[in-house]
Amino acid sequence: MADHSNADVLALKVDAKTVNQYKFVMSESSFRKILYLAAICVLILLVAIFFSLLLSSLPAIRHFGLGFLAGITWDPVKSEFGALPFLIGTLATSFLALILSLIFSLPISIFLGEYFRHGTASMFIKSMIELLAGIPSVIYGFCGLFLLTPVIRGLETKVGVSPYGVGIFTASLVLSIMIIPYSASIGREVISLVPSDLKEAALSLGATRFEVIRKVTLPYAYSGIFAGILLALGRALGETMAVTMVIGNSNFIPTNIFSPGNTLASVIANEFTEATGSLYLASLIELGLVLFIVTTIINVIGKIIIRRMGAGV
Amino acid sequence: MREFPIRRRILADKTFKIIIILLSFACILPMFFIIFFITSKGISAINWKFLTQLPKPVGETGGGILNAIIGTFILVIISILFSVPLGVFAGIFLSEYRKGRFVYFTRLSIEILQGIPSIVIGIIAYTWVVVPMGSFSALSGAVALGLMMLPVIVTATGETLKLIPDSLREASLALGVSYPRTIIKVILPAGLSGIVTGVLLSIARVAGETAPLLFTAFGSPFMNLNILKPVNSLPLMIFNYATSPYSEWHTLAWGASFVLVVLVLGLNLFTKVVTSKWKVQF
Numbered sequence: 001m002a003d004h005s006n007a008d009v010l011a012l013k014v015d016a017k018t019v020n021q022y023k024f025v026m027s028e029s030s031f032r033k034i035l036y037l038a039a040i041c042v043l044i045l046l047v048a049i050f051f052s053l054l055l056s057s058l059p060a061i062r063h064f065g066l067g068f069l070a071g072i073t074w075d076p077v078k079s080e081f082g083a084l085p086f087l088i089g090t091l092a093t094s095f096l097a098l099i100l101s102l103i104f105s106l107p108i109s110i111f112l113g114e115y116f117r118h119g120t121a122s123m124f125i126k127s128m129i130e131l132l133a134g135i136p137s138v139i140y141g142f143c144g145l146f147l148l149t150p151v152i153r154g155l156e157t158k159v160g161v162s163p164y165g166v167g168i169f170t171a172s173l174v175l176s177i178m179i180i181p182y183s184a185s186i187g188r189e190v191i192s193l194v195p196s197d198l199k200e201a202a203l204s205l206g207a208t209r210f211e212v213i214r215k216v217t218l219p220y221a222y223s224g225i226f227a228g229i230l231l232a233l234g235r236a237l238g239e240t241m242a243v244t245m246v247i248g249n250s251n252f253i254p255t256n257i258f259s260p261g262n263t264l265a266s267v268i269a270n271e272f273t274e275a276t277g278s279l280y281l282a283s284l285i286e287l288g289l290v291l292f293i294v295t296t297i298i299n300v301i302g303k304i305i306i307r308r309m310g311a312g313v
Numbered sequence: 314m315r316e317f318p319i320r321r322r323i324l325a326d327k328t329f330k331i332i333i334i335l336l337s338f339a340c341i342l343p344m345f346f347i348i349f350f351i352t353s354k355g356i357s358a359i360n361w362k363f364l365t366q367l368p369k370p371v372g373e374t375g376g377g378i379l380n381a382i383i384g385t386f387i388l389v390i391i392s393i394l395f396s397v398p399l400g401v402f403a404g405i406f407l408s409e410y411r412k413g414r415f416v417y418f419t420r421l422s423i424e425i426l427q428g429i430p431s432i433v434i435g436i437i438a439y440t441w442v443v444v445p446m447g448s449f450s451a452l453s454g455a456v457a458l459g460l461m462m463l464p465v466i467v468t469a470t471g472e473t474l475k476l477i478p479d480s481l482r483e484a485s486l487a488l489g490v491s492y493p494r495t496i497i498k499v500i501l502p503a504g505l506s507g508i509v510t511g512v513l514l515s516i517a518r519v520a521g522e523t524a525p526l527l528f529t530a531f532g533s534p535f536m537n538l539n540i541l542k543p544v545n546s547l548p549l550m551i552f553n554y555a556t557s558p559y560s561e562w563h564t565l566a567w568g569a570s571f572v573l574v575v576l577v578l579g580l581n582l583f584t585k586v587v588t589s590k591w592k593v594q595f
Binding site: 039041052053056137211239241245285288 | 322323325337338339340350351399402403409410415416421424427432433436439441463467491521523524527566578581
């Protein structure tokens with residue numbers, strides 16, 4: 001088969017070239033397909049998470065309906081499940097923590113966004129905040145359990161409530177420290193985004209720095225700061241380990257801020273492995289579904305506000 | 314008109330600044346307390362035996378945390394295998410395609426994934442892996458951790474690759490290099506530091522996670538290298554021992570906390586050094 005004519009060889013060459021080009025084009029389009037596939041995978045993951053939560057909690061949803069959220073008893077022995085004690089516990093700890101953390105996170109945002117934008121002081125505070133964000137939550141819980149509860153117990157004896165040491169207040173205190181980094185970093189970002197000509201205009205009119213911050217910077221950055229608070233709230237609602245360790249784990253509606261309680265996350269953490277019976281497990285997963293929906297809504301609102309502000313968070 | 318005497322205004326200004334500075338520095342106190350107590354209580358528990366022995370039953374003194382250290386490494390390594398390939402490709406997607414509804418939804422879903430509470434991730438890994446396989450396992454824990462790492466890696470990759478100038482890509486394409494080759498040989502290496510930073514940060518994030526492991530990896534007092542069996546991890550061990558009533562176990566938990574904090578903060582520090590020494594610069 002050695003006697004190929006010239007034309008045949010030429011045709012073969014052309015074929016090889018077109019094949020190469022074909023491969024070239026194919027590899028580009030298939031590479032783009034792989035990229036799309038990765039993105040679709042991410043979308044599918046999220047949808048699958050939602051639906052598997054929904055499916056697994058279906059028995060509880062069918063059994064209790066909307067009354068699940070308003071039910072005040074959580075009694076695995078009688079198979080009666082109501083989420084209200086945990087909803088109240090979650091809201092109480094999160095909002096208390098939010099208020100406590102604002103006392104620190106707002107000054108830090110102003111400190112880093114307005115007074116000390118560069119230099120050693122800002123580097124120091126910034127890296128400390130990063131360290132604070134890096135400590136695992138179980139460590140916070142452990143320290144809270146062994147260092148904070150004796151202090152709180154002393155406080156409770158003085159106030160005149162039963163001295164458990166653990167409870168809503170202790171959990172909020174630990175939580176508030178944990179969420180400082182989230183609201184502080186976003187607050188810093190939006191405060192440093194305030195246009196300097198606005199601030200300079202106020203300064204040239206004779207305002208002091210304090211007046212500029214109060215009348216110009218904070219009103220301008222208001223919605224961004226609010227978004228930072230929302231994102232911190234999203235963190236606080238879903239925080240599990242630290243809260244589980246110091247909240248006292250009681251399945252009744254807390255009567256005051258010192259009484260022990262449970263949050264959505266902490267009750268799941270405590271009872272999931274012991275859950276016997278499909279209704280019990282489904283009810284716990286429904287708590288997870290509620291948590292998922294609430295945190296998702298809060299996060300999305302927060303991100304949308306930040307995107308409107310134009311901050312690159 | 315009300316009068317605002319200048320002296321009072323200046324006083325208010327100064328007081329405000331002092332309060333801001335005081336409160337900013339005050340929030341560092343809890344941080345120092347935590348580090349101080351972990352170090353002072355943990356360092357006395359640490360010795361060579363502590364790092365190389367298995368935990369002992371209640372009542373016996375001594376015992377170590379080797380199984381938890383190994384378990385943490387197993388979990389992190391498997392979760393990297395899950396999340397890095399998908400995360401890097403999704404990140405490339407986000408940097409290559411920046412407009413359109415599909416891209417918007419992808420970005421939104423990454424943000425939502427990032428915000429999902431860790432305990433919910435645990436439930437997901439339970440229903441996806443533990444229930445079908447019929448037992449708690451290291452694999453299911455790694456799936457949970459991988460889900461938590463994914464959004465961090467995607468965001469880091471996407472944001473870094475966006476910073477790489479188009480001229481690089483155009484130069485490569487103009488030389489006749491195919492598009493996939495351009496991405497893999499030119500764009501990815503240029504943004505490697507950012508991607509590595511993202512992966513390291515995500516490891517630091519999940520290495521300290523307990524909640525997703527409670528009903529997936531579950532924990533075990535034995536040494537286990539089989540990924541289909543329950544495995545212990547440092548945070549899980551700290552939680553179990555800290556909430557136990559035995560003081561020997563509390564000592565173990567303090568020691569384990571010290572190891573965990575050193576590990577996580579060291580990783581954070583290392584990441585910072587990597588980022589500052591090996592930055593994407595154009």
